[in-house]
Amino acid sequence: MTPEDFFLLAAQQKPGWTLDRRFYLDDGIADAEMRAIWNRRWLFAVHAVELAEPGSFVTLEIGREPVLLVRGRDREVRAFANVCRHRGSRVCTAPHGRAARLVCPYHAWTYDLDGTLCSDVRGHGASAEELGLKPHHAIEVGGLVFVCLGDTPPDIGPMREAFARWFAPQGLPRARIAASVDYRVAANWKVVFENNRECLHCPVAHREYIRANYDIHLADPRREAEIAARMADEALRWTAMGLEAPSLVSDMTAAWWRVNRTPLVPGFVTESLDGAPIAPPMGQYPTHDVGTLRATIFPNFWMHGSGDHAVTTRLLPDGAGATRVRVVWLVDANAEEGRDYALDRLMPFWQRTSEQDWEICENVQRGLGSAHYRPGPFETVKERNVAQFVAWYLDEMRRGGTP
Ligand code: FES
Numbered sequence: 001m002t003p004e005d006f007f008l009l010a011a012q013q014k015p016g017w018t019l020d021r022r023f024y025l026d027d028g029i030a031d032a033e034m035r036a037i038w039n040r041r042w043l044f045a046v047h048a049v050e051l052a053e054p055g056s057f058v059t060l061e062i063g064r065e066p067v068l069l070v071r072g073r074d075r076e077v078r079a080f081a082n083v084c085r086h087r088g089s090r091v092c093t094a095p096h097g098r099a100a101r102l103v104c105p106y107h108a109w110t111y112d113l114d115g116t117l118c119s120d121v122r123g124h125g126a127s128a129e130e131l132g133l134k135p136h137h138a139i140e141v142g143g144l145v146f147v148c149l150g151d152t153p154p155d156i157g158p159m160r161e162a163f164a165r166w167f168a169p170q171g172l173p174r175a176r177i178a179a180s181v182d183y184r185v186a187a188n189w190k191v192v193f194e195n196n197r198e199c200l201h202c203p204v205a206h207r208e209y210i211r212a213n214y215d216i217h218l219a220d221p222r223r224e225a226e227i228a229a230r231m232a233d234e235a236l237r238w239t240a241m242g243l244e245a246p247s248l249v250s251d252m253t254a255a256w257w258r259v260n261r262t263p264l265v266p267g268f269v270t271e272s273l274d275g276a277p278i279a280p281p282m283g284q285y286p287t288h289d290v291g292t293l294r295a296t297i298f299p300n301f302w303m304h305g306s307g308d309h310a311v312t313t314r315l316l317p318d319g320a321g322a323t324r325v326r327v328v329w330l331v332d333a334n335a336e337e338g339r340d341y342a343l344d345r346l347m348p349f350w351q352r353t354s355e356q357d358w359e360i361c362e363n364v365q366r367g368l369g370s371a372h373y374r375p376g377p378f379e380t381v382k383e384r385n386v387a388q389f390v391a392w393y394l395d396e397m398r399r400g401g402t403p
């Protein structure tokens, strides 16, 4: 596909309708997304607690880019291209670990935690100063570590300020990772995110989720008064606790991120199967019953934080037709498995909901593969956030990439 063909195709997309199938299937467009989105935007990488000590490192692959995150002796988190400056080997090959220095497994070139080369390379006719690891941008926000592979990262200021404030009581910088599950979902990453941006499918797909949450009733005039009263009650209760007041779940605060807190249905003090607590209150929460703190960041992160645990989801693209997804469950730093929580009570709510979603997404991807697929219309209220995601995506692609 030539750049002209791509811009023409992007311009032809009808607002409020699903995209042409080529956006979900075409390798050229997937490559362009790497340049326009995955190598330009801020991406959620890991939880800060995964880089607990100086020398802690995590490796990940963002498309074809091997990335290394390391906590330095000064406790700063840094990101680098995980690519040796000698002949290009990956420097760290383990998914995570801890090291005093970073030693390439090929010829043992050795880098300090700040990326500077420590090896004597005079025999190569070069100086160590010019051969440090290529740095990427990295930032810690509310216990989440973001990376940006682009030279000029987008302005993260307003998001950073809002997340620092909203996330403070959840205590993620000191949380314990209770569990994580990795999935390879056979669907394009946009199919996965689009599915996350609406709850029109919830009554059909999510028996557990809809018992705890109001999402499906938000546009229902019969529930309007009840929900408004609940929001008002919770606003008083939460602001008295020093938390931000509740807000409606669905509107994006900005084009690429949102954060809010919303009440759970009475009877549910946390997102568990029966609504009963599943771990001690987390972070600075004085009680379990604080609704859910929800956050969404395009293109690869969402979270639901209850009073006693938080569940984050990270997406990374794996070509046009697949997405690598990691779901992480976090509890308070002092909570102990067996004594304070059990995984078979902590995990099912979001494990089931997530896996129900992956099945939906794989089913959509198979439909997109059909020559008979044609774009379809979004529901104007309940799928408006999908339309917003698609508009954001097309905008980013127009700005940053051509096949
Ligand atoms: S490629 Fe890393 S030391 Fe040779």
Ligand SMILES: [Fe+2]
Residues within 6 Å of the ligand: 195, 196, 201, 202, 205, 206, 353, 356, 357
């Ligand atoms: Fe869903």
